[in-house]
Amino acid sequence: MTLPSIFVRSLGQGARQVLALHCTIAHSGAWAGLAASLGAQATLVAPDMLSHGKSPDWDGQSDFFDLTTTLSAAQLTQPMDVIGHSFGAMIALRLAVNHPKLIRSVVLIEPVFFAVAKLDAPDLLAQHDAAAQPYVEALETGDMPLAARLFNRMWSTEESPRWPDMPEKTRAAMIRGIRVVPDVEQALFQDTKGLLTPGVLNEVKRPTLLMTGGHSHPVMPAISHGLQKRLPNASIITIEDAGHMLPISHPKETAAQITNFWHRLPPSSV
Numbered sequence: 001m002t003l004p005s006i007f008v009r010s011l012g013q014g015a016r017q018v019l020a021l022h023c024t025i026a027h028s029g030a031w032a033g034l035a036a037s038l039g040a041q042a043t044l045v046a047p048d049m050l051s052h053g054k055s056p057d058w059d060g061q062s063d064f065f066d067l068t069t070t071l072s073a074a075q076l077t078q079p080m081d082v083i084g085h086s087f088g089a090m091i092a093l094r095l096a097v098n099h100p101k102l103i104r105s106v107v108l109i110e111p112v113f114f115a116v117a118k119l120d121a122p123d124l125l126a127q128h129d130a131a132a133q134p135y136v137e138a139l140e141t142g143d144m145p146l147a148a149r150l151f152n153r154m155w156s157t158e159e160s161p162r163w164p165d166m167p168e169k170t171r172a173a174m175i176r177g178i179r180v181v182p183d184v185e186q187a188l189f190q191d192t193k194g195l196l197t198p199g200v201l202n203e204v205k206r207p208t209l210l211m212t213g214g215h216s217h218p219v220m221p222a223i224s225h226g227l228q229k230r231l232p233n234a235s236i237i238t239i240e241d242a243g244h245m246l247p248i249s250h251p252k253e254t255a256a257q258i259t260n261f262w263h264r265l266p267p268s269s270v
Contacts, residue, residue: 006047006071007054011035014042018081021072021088022046025148025177027053033251038259045075052177064183065193069094076102083107085247087184096204097195105265106208107258110220110244111227115191121222128219139182148174157215157243201230208233209261214240
């Protein structure tokens with residue numbers, strides 16, 4: 001299989017090489033605020049997922065999770081720190097499992113691993129599923145503009161821009177990206193990739209920081225705490241006044257926590 005070429009953005013000029021993986025219906029430019037807040041300490045290598053940003057469209061046939069993981073792994077040209085947000089955090093977690101020698105540390109921001117909540121907090125997962133039902137139904141009926149609008153609203157806060165107030169280009173990009181969501185559902189909700197198979201996450205020895213927003217859906221901290229229990233070298237931090245989009249809405253606070261995490265790493269991870 002010939003891999004498609006994707007767009008990769010470089011942000012910052014610091015010595016620390018960081019692979020930054022964005023969330024669904026966003027793009028690599030979403031890391032600009034965090035990169036600026038990290039200042040001169042890091043360079044972010046930020047790819048656009050297929051059907052996002054400046055990358056080409058996903059073919060609709062390949063396994064999107066597998067293909068995105070492979071394309072992201074291709075950016076690991078040396079041992080790097082990895083930061084992932086939402087679905088990007090799921091990619092980061094798979095990279096930590098599959099490529100431990102190329103990962104120095106891992107930051108998982110609001111990972112959407114709903115299979116963890118299915119085991120640990122099924123009541124909270126049921127609340128999430130009820131809240132998600134409107135956009136799920138829109139996807140099932142093929143109404144992509146409505147699905148993108150509802151999906152965006154679910155993961156936003158009251159302070160986030162409303163759909164009618166967004167530029168047309170931004171709305172079109174979200175509509176384009178929402179098409180990938182159904183293809184990753186089984187992996188996120190049913191763990192079809194086997195990440196929760198006994199012993200798999202226990203092998204992720206690299207230092208891991210889990211980050212969650214205090215105003216995010218209640219299922220999200222449950223997922224992060226569940227992953228903390230399963231990862232042998234993980235810590236967790238909450239940015240209390242942030243929601244799911246915390247690396248975009250609160251880049252300074254996010255950068256401060258990541259910087260503190262990096263400063264605590266053992267010399268072999270720096």
